[in-house]
Amino acid sequence: MYDYSLGSVSQLTDKKNKPWRGWIRYKDETGKWKTITKVFDYHTVKNQTDAEKEVAKWRAELMVAQEQEHTQQSSICVADYVDSYIDNLEAMQSVEPSTITGYRGSAKYIREYLSKIKLKELAPRQVQDFETALVKRGLSSSTVGKAHRLLKQVCKHAVVIDDLVKNPVDAVKPPKRKNTEPNALDAQSRVKVAEYIDTHEATPQLTAIALALYAGLHAAECAGLKWVDVDLDAAQIRVTESIGMASGGTYTKEPKNETRRRTIDIPEQLVNVLRRRRELMQSEAASIGARLTPNTYVLSYDLEHYINPNNLSKAWKVIGETLGVCGTRNKIVRFHDLRHTFATVAIAAGIDVKTVSSMMGHANASMTLNIYASSDPDAKKAAAAKIGDVYKKQADVIPFKRASNE
Numbered sequence: 519m520y521d522y523s524l525g526s527v528s529q530l531t532d533k534k535n536k537p538w539r540g541w542i543r544y545k546d547e548t549g550k551w552k553t554i555t556k557v558f559d560y561h562t563v564k565n566q567t568d569a570e571k572e573v574a575k576w577r578a579e580l581m582v583a584q585e586q587e588h589t590q591q592s593s594i595c596v597a598d599y600v601d602s603y604i605d606n607l608e609a610m611q612s613v614e615p616s617t618i619t620g621y622r623g624s625a626k627y628i629r630e631y632l633s634k635i636k637l638k639e640l641a642p643r644q645v646q647d648f649e650t651a652l653v654k655r656g657l658s659s660s661t662v663g664k665a666h667r668l669l670k671q672v673c674k675h676a677v678v679i680d681d682l683v684k685n686p687v688d689a690v691k692p693p694k695r696k697n698t699e700p701n702a703l704d705a706q707s708r709v710k711v712a713e714y715i716d717t718h719e720a721t722p723q724l725t726a727i728a729l730a731l732y733a734g735l736h737a738a739e740c741a742g743l744k745w746v747d748v749d750l751d752a753a754q755i756r757v758t759e760s761i762g763m764a765s766g767g768t769y770t771k772e773p774k775n776e777t778r779r780r781t782i783d784i785p786e787q788l789v790n791v792l793r794r795r796r797e798l799m800q801s802e803a804a805s806i807g808a809r810l811t812p813n814t815y816v817l818s819y820d821l822e823h824y825i826n827p828n829n830l831s832k833a834w835k836v837i838g839e840t841l842g843v844c845g846t847r848n849k850i851v852r853f854h855d856l857r858h859t860f861a862t863v864a865i866a867a868g869i870d871v872k873t874v875s876s877m878m879g880h881a882n883a884s885m886t887l888n889i890y891a892s893s894d895p896d897a898k899k900a901a902a903a904k905i906g907d908v909y910k911k912q913a914d915v916i917p918f919k920r921a922s923n924e
Contacts, residue, residue: 521545522580525573527566535560538569542577596669597629599637599681603672614771615764622765624665627652637676642689645669649692659693666692700858701845708859710841712787720794722817722825723833729755730856732788734864734878736760737827737853742770745796746812753789756781757879761827768826778879792816861886 523543530537537560543553558572594602604621607613631648632640648669652662670687677685703711708731715728726740735743738760747756757780762771773779784792795816803810803821815824834853845851846862857878864874865886875886 522577525577527569527573529566529569530557538563538566538572540569540573540576542573542580594637596632596635596637596640597625598633599676600625600628600669600672603675614762614774615766615769616762616771619764620664621668624661624668627657627661627665628669637681640673640682640686642686645687645690649690653693659695663692663695666690699847700862701847701849701851701855702859702862703851703855704844704846707841707843707845707851708863710843711856714837714841715787715791720791720798722819723830723837725791725795726817726825726830726853727834727837727856728788728791730853731860732791733782733784734857734860735782736857737830738762740830741815741817741825741827743816744812745810745814745816748792748816750789750792750796753784753786754781755784755792761824763827768824770824773879775881777876777881780876780879782877 521544525540525542527538527540530539537557539555539557541553541555543551546552556573556576558569563569563572604618604625607621608615608618628648631651632644635644649662649666652665653659666687670685673682673685673687676682711727711731715724715731718724726737729735729740729743730737733755735757739757741761742759743755743757744759747758749755757773757778759770759772760778762769796810799814799818799821800810808821810821814821817825817830819825831853834856835850838851843851845855861874861878864877865871871886875882878886880886
């Protein structure tokens with residue numbers, strides 16, 4: 519709750535009839551001081567004494583209104599409180615629209631289980647039961663973890679503004695997140711996709727497949743790539759923009775952190791695809807009397823707009839099924855798995871982890887190492903063979919001898 523100051527008054531001598539004005543200061547949820555003012559009716563507030571009485575009355579009204587709001591907020595159910603919190607974040611534009619969409623997805627689970635429990639009555643046992651129920655219905659540890667973090671974040675906010683005395687989620691541990699091995703393309707499938715890229719027209723969909731497979735880009739990063747960020751002579755691309763997904767549709771956004779904003783050196787195969795893509799777009803532009811500009815999206819279908827990242831996933835699903843590709847985990851290969859394939863191949867080829875991490879836009883190298891270091895079965899077999907060779911060579915040089923007591 520806000521701690522309102524006693525207030526002060528001043529006379530507006532530069533105004534007609536010289537009315538009195540009251541000032542009240544308070545600290546907001548972040549601890550910053552804010553000031554509110556009110557100009558009083560000069561007919562009823564004629565001097566400083568009258569003004570000070572009005573400020574005191576005004577402050578009392580603010581305190582009462584705040585107490586009523588506090589009581590109302592404390593009696594609200596958990597699900598409604600969470601929705602209200604998300605609505606406020608959206609109205610204040612405090613987070614990305616795509617983050618809001620993610621929050622609303624988690625809030626649906628909270629509503630299913632906690633819509634009949636008042637916020638002030640929420641206890642750790644109920645939070646634990648809620649998360650256990652999500653696990654039992656088959657939701658992944660990642661999905662349950664997101665719901666846990668949202669609820670904890672909301673309750674932390676409630677504590678800060680005195681809607682709760684303490685955070686009931688602090689006492690609950692979310693399910694341990696499982697590190698699932700990526701479902702990268704196996705060696706035979708990688709050949710199939712590479713041949714497809716080499717022998718087909720450089721459409722937006724094919725170019726996106728090449729960007730993911732040869733440079734490790736997300737679908738959203740592929741869709742947001744502009745020609746100004748492509749340097750074919752230097753064989754580099756820069757990731758400076760991506761396409762976000764929100765409830766109202768798509769939007770352009772900057773990378774969420776500096777590690778995602780990166781420059782990637784690309785192989786000859788991708789340079790050739792991008793050259794073919796640019797030539798195709800130049801030809802299409804000339805046919806309608808237009809021209810390619812640096813700000814044109816590489817995957818634009820009409821030289822003006824970017825492509826929806828979801829369309830890339832749908833197109834790859836058809837192409838992947840047609841090619842009959844297979845993943846290392848014997849599951850259907852998604853578009854995002856092409857990015858996994860890039861990292862898996864890079865690690866297996868002996869490229870140092872820090873370099874791969876930088877190219878992927880990961881926050882740190884340990885994240886890359888934990889996910890990809892042992893995900894290629896062919897690399898594991900090769901490693902085993904190399905270890906065997908080392909011991910064989912040692913045995914040839916230094917023969918094993920029996921101990922004297924044997």
